[in-house]
Amino acid sequence: MKLFLKLHKHNFLIVIAAAFIALILVFKFQGIPIVQYTILTFLVAFYLLWATAFHHFDKSLKLEVMIEYILTALLALVILYGVLL
Amino acid sequence: MTFHHWFIPHRDTHQKAHLISWRALAAYIIFFAALQSVFTSLSITNPGILGTSSNITKEKVIELTNIERGKLGLSPLSENPSLDSAAISKAYNMFEEGYWAHFAPSGKTPWDFILGSGYKFSLAGENLAKNFSSPEDVVTAWMNSPSHKENIMNSKYKDIGIAIEDGVINGQKTTLVVQMFGTTSILTAKPKQLAKAEVPSLIEIPKEDVNNREILILPEVAKAQTSAEPVVNPFKVNQFLGMGIIIFVSALLLIDFIILRRRGVFRFSSSHFAHMAILGVAAAAITSADPGQVGSGLTFIYEIVP
Numbered sequence: 001m002k003l004f005l006k007l008h009k010h011n012f013l014i015v016i017a018a019a020f021i022a023l024i025l026v027f028k029f030q031g032i033p034i035v036q037y038t039i040l041t042f043l044v045a046f047y048l049l050w051a052t053a054f055h056h057f058d059k060s061l062k063l064e065v066m067i068e069y070i071l072t073a074l075l076a077l078v079i080l081y082g083v084l085l
Numbered sequence: 086m087t088f089h090h091w092f093i094p095h096r097d098t099h100q101k102a103h104l105i106s107w108r109a110l111a112a113y114i115i116f117f118a119a120l121q122s123v124f125t126s127l128s129i130t131n132p133g134i135l136g137t138s139s140n141i142t143k144e145k146v147i148e149l150t151n152i153e154r155g156k157l158g159l160s161p162l163s164e165n166p167s168l169d170s171a172a173i174s175k176a177y178n179m180f181e182e183g184y185w186a187h188f189a190p191s192g193k194t195p196w197d198f199i200l201g202s203g204y205k206f207s208l209a210g211e212n213l214a215k216n217f218s219s220p221e222d223v224v225t226a227w228m229n230s231p232s233h234k235e236n237i238m239n240s241k242y243k244d245i246g247i248a249i250e251d252g253v254i255n256g257q258k259t260t261l262v263v264q265m266f267g268t269t270s271i272l273t274a275k276p277k278q279l280a281k282a283e284v285p286s287l288i289e290i291p292k293e294d295v296n297n298r299e300i301l302i303l304p305e306v307a308k309a310q311t312s313a314e315p316v317v318n319p320f321k322v323n324q325f326l327g328m329g330i331i332i333f334v335s336a337l338l339l340i341d342f343i344i345l346r347r348r349g350v351f352r353f354s355s356s357h358f359a360h361m362a363i364l365g366v367a368a369a370a371i372t373s374a375d376p377g378q379v380g381s382g383l384t385f386i387y388e389i390v391p
Binding site: 019026030067069073076079 | 107110111113114117118120121124226229230319320323324327330331334353354355356358359360362363364365366367369370371373374375377378379
């Protein structure tokens with residue numbers, strides 16, 4: 001249980017790992033903006049799912065917390081829309 | 086509401102800095118959405134005011150293409166006036182019909198332009214690029230794309246034609262590069278894997294069509310729209326402001342995290358590191374972005390009966 005709680009506390013590392021994979025793919029598909037944007041869209045979807053799961057198990061799932069995630073995701077997507085598409 | 090509360094968490098309530106609150110994030114989103122709307126409106130009301138400018142020359146593109154061929158020991162391509170004319174016609178047709186592809190919305194094909202220029206090819210190919218700022222970037226992008234590279238490195242081609250034309254597509258100033266390859270030699274064997282394009286890869290044209298081609302006339306309207314340099318480059322503006330906001334928000338998130346740690350307080354909040362990870366990948370995508378595009382190369386054969 002202690003190990004679970006310890007891992008749970010650091011499970012933002014899952015998002016960091018997903019972001020790292022996305023980072024590699026973004027550079028791999030350099031010059032193909034539609035693919036780069038799709039990669040980022042999948043990453044953002046994963047990030048929102050992770051956030052929901054994390055805060056649910058953490059018993060800290062609140063509307064204002066989720067709004068921050070949604071707005072951060074939207075900010076990334078809207079900026080990239082202007083640059084890539 | 087004191088000045089430093091815009092940048093660091095509140096001393097007593099430990100609330101996030103105002104500039105990374107959900108209201109601020111919503112404001113940034115609205116700003117960028119509005120910016121895109123302004124660019125879209127400008128491209129409709131003032132065609133040509135937005136876009137990129139370049140310093141690509143025909144001679145340099147041919148030279149760089151032949152350098153790439155030389156690396157594989159292939160013979161250099163000779164500039165052919167008919168293929169030049171076909172490439173120019175193709176570029177102007179793209180401005181006139183407002184598209185960027187091998188095939189026009191009206192149904193015109195690359196070989197319409199080549200045959201129309203009087204070049205009776207047995208094998209021909211077309212590479213397209215737009216919005217690159219230098220000839221090195223264009224040729225490098227083509228060499229990084231298998232279908233374009235296949236055209237550049239095709240040993241059967243003897244001639245090359247290039248057009249580098251400025252015009253307006255979808256309201257934005259655009260620099261198009263059209264590269265056409267060809268040979269009039271009768272092929273002894275049908276080349277393998279001719280095309281990697283979004284259209285049928287191997288297309289045979291009825292021989293009688295060759296004699297019915299009309300020479301395409303360059304539209305003067307398209308040329309007239311290209312005289313002025315673009316005032317605003319939307320790509321650069323989006324890149325600069327997007328990167329600025331991402332760095333700014335990430336820095337404030339880091340400061341927020343450090344200050345809370347130092348104060349030893351816990352706040353029900355979203356994960357700083359998750360936000361920074363997403364914004365970090367977005368920043369990487371912005372850094373790697375280039376306004377230049379190459380699409381896919383196209384090779385086509387005209388069956389000649391010996």
